[in-house]
Amino acid sequence: MLEGLHTTIVEWFADEARNLPWRDPECSPWGILVSEVMLQQTPVVRVLPVWREWMERWPQPADLAAEPAGEAVRAWGRLGYPRRALRLHAAATVIAHEHGGVLPDTEAGLLSLPGVGGYTAAAVAAFAFGRRAAVVDTNIRRVHARLVRGEALPSPALTAAERRLAEELLPDDDGAGRLSASVRWNAGVMELGAVVCTARSPKCAACPVARDCAWRAAGEPPPSYVPKGQAWHGSDRQVRGAVMAVLRAASRPVPRPLFDAPALPAAGGEGPIAAALTRLHALGPDPERLERCIAGLVADGLAAERDGGLVLP
DNA sequence: CATCCGTGGTA
């Protein structure tokens, strides 16, 4: 049974895998780490162009570590959650200064890096170093929930039972490095969840293991809970995002009064800075919220005070 | 452990 699943999914992956640059056998561990962090909560299609820019500009961790953190944030562009750029810069600094510029090649070593949690540590250990590691991301959790547990969606929070299941399903290490059975299984299940066993309207007709699926066998029961949406309108995140857009557009400190100005961004005039300021003002944040958001950005290290203005760090 | 942290495409 398990053997059949392994063979079917791994063979499907060999035929159907998307040709992504970080899956190239020549891709460096650093390139794989960058891709994994960028892919945290961000779709592949938006990551692709930014990842290529990063690899061209910073081919090694030391290249990124040599620049101010703000450059990482600027080059992050609109991928979202810019603190990830900050942590990637911090990770590059640790790698350059404490690991001789070479990535740790164990899960535990990777886990100690800023911005690297359980998922990313396992993913890099597996995909960059060929280690046997149970990769558990949202795609894999969903495939396991349906295929094995017969449920429409995984629970809101990762459970110990899910970790156990992922470990049980993981093939033994066969010493084949990046081409090992466990690596291909991890990649295959993740890909299946990403392109076939999707959260909304799964493409069961295209699924290689539809006949083995416990969820289908159970008559596709609906989710037992309702996912709670992420608040956005009127949130601090919305304002922080608008402020960060201004800072990314500016190469010198933006005077503080411009952030409050409800009227014309006179000093900015035309151009991307003025446009970003206009978008911020359009949100109409009250002064208290705006101040709190800016203070939060500074506290997070995403923004810095300089010459009476605000800049990227 | 629940909450916070960006952004844009899609149903």
Add this chain to the structure above:
DNA sequence: TTACCAAGGAT
């Protein structure tokens, strides 16, 4: 148009 959701992590 609104709401969901995408290779999570830190606190």
